[in-house]
């Protein structure tokens with residue numbers, strides 16, 4: 296007899312809502328050894344590589360965070376955007392929006408930005424390298440991640456601070472104090488839409504084949520991409536591209552500081568940078584789980600999953616699952632199964648060519664120019680679950 | 696026009712099914728199916744699917 300999720304107390308329990316909970320803890324590894332899934336205060340957690348892989352593609356699962364604003368009893372401009380944007384859509388509407396957005400995110404368009412990634416990274420490193428120390432987040436990953444988005448949108452790089460602040464304020468919507476922070480979130484939403492409208496207006500007057508120009512072209516057929524959907528997509532690119540890249544590059548530096556031979560190896564072999572991005576995202580993904588919801592009741596591995604069950608797919612514990620990675624130690628030269636740091640299936644990250652491209656260039660240059668990086672004072676961290684990373688990361692290094 | 700998919704690289708994301716539904720589909724067991732020699736009129740769709748594939752597993756000739 297398959298057993299029900301809620302009543303099955305033989306399943307391990309993980310209190311993911313405890314601020315002290317760590318997704319990299321022994322408790323999670325132990326739960327994974329004994330069971331493919333665990334109970335949490337909000338639904339199920341899937342722990343093993345093979346099951347995360349299957350669940351990401353399961354036809355009875357949909358993306359699970361679309362209800363977040365209503366769950367928090369929040370309405371307004373942010374909520375309207377959140378519920379309508381690509382990530383919250385499913386089926387035909389999702390496919391239509393994704394088809395319309397694809398050309399703007401194509402590998403060809405992104406490859407053309409590579410020299411700009413390099414230039415930006417070098418300029419930021421120039422500013423702090425002579426000091427032999429920096430706050431890696433404030434002085435590198437944040438301006439870099441935001442500068443890349445400025446380049447993508449065709450905004451002058453000087454706008455990065457403004458954009459980073461807006462993204463930061465909007466990001467408060469993902470936290471537990473969503474409702475209290477609503478006035479700030481709404482103000483940021485208004486400002487981000489003002490940017491999007493200005494960019495579109497400009498590109499309508501001066502058409503081009505850049506990112507915004509390509510989206511504006513898709514919008515010529517309004518039945519396929521309406522004016523509102525065009526703006527919603529631009530806002531999603533800004534919102535989805537900044538904090539993720541900032542956090543992921545910070546986690547890359549932390550991982551390499553903990554593995555100095557790997558950093559030296561990368562410094563001597565810049566061609567390993569692309570593989571290094573993948574290996575970092577396997578062992579330290581910033582998005583440590585993605586959320587799904589069961590659209591109908593079904594049975595999986597003898598467990599009854601009722602309709603409406605929230606399911607967290609743990610990319611972090613999948614990436615260190617000994618069944619898939621018997622030698623899980625961080626190694627940028629190892630041949631690995633793919634990680635889930637960009638999710639998977641229909642909602643697979645649309646910005647992954649950009650993120651992979653800009654992080655590869657950054658790691659290449661950083662490893663060449665900063666030798667022997669080490670921790671240099673107290674880092675400040677987001678909780679080690681959900682979307683994680685360092686908020687401040689003081690490091691010291693020897694200039695090459 | 697010829698279409699090849701490197702099934703060792705393919706992770707069944709289905710982005711090709713979204714980009715070019717007239718060429719790519721999943722069967723009832725969730726396996727990827729595709730037309731190996733679709734009509735030339737579908738070239739734009741085929742290129743869009745190759746571009747959109749996260750694993751870059753699609754080759755259009």
Ligand code: HEM
Pocket residue numbers: 358359381382383393531532533535536537539540543581582585586635636637638639641642643644645646647649650
């Ligand atoms: C290291 C950086 C990044 C990481 C780790 C990341 C991760 C992810 C993940 C895990 C998802 C899937 C969420 C889910 O299934 O619930 C996703 C979706 C998405 N990402 Fe990224 N992302 C990154 C950078 C970017 C960038 C730079 C952009 C745009 C410029 C972007 C745009 C998007 C969009 C539009 C979606 C929604 C796709 C859909 O629903 O079809 N991402 N990302």
Ligand code: SF4
Pocket residue numbers: 700704705706707708709710711712727747748749750751752753
């Ligand atoms: S998009 Fe690529 S990886 Fe996904 S199913 Fe199609 S061929 Fe396979």
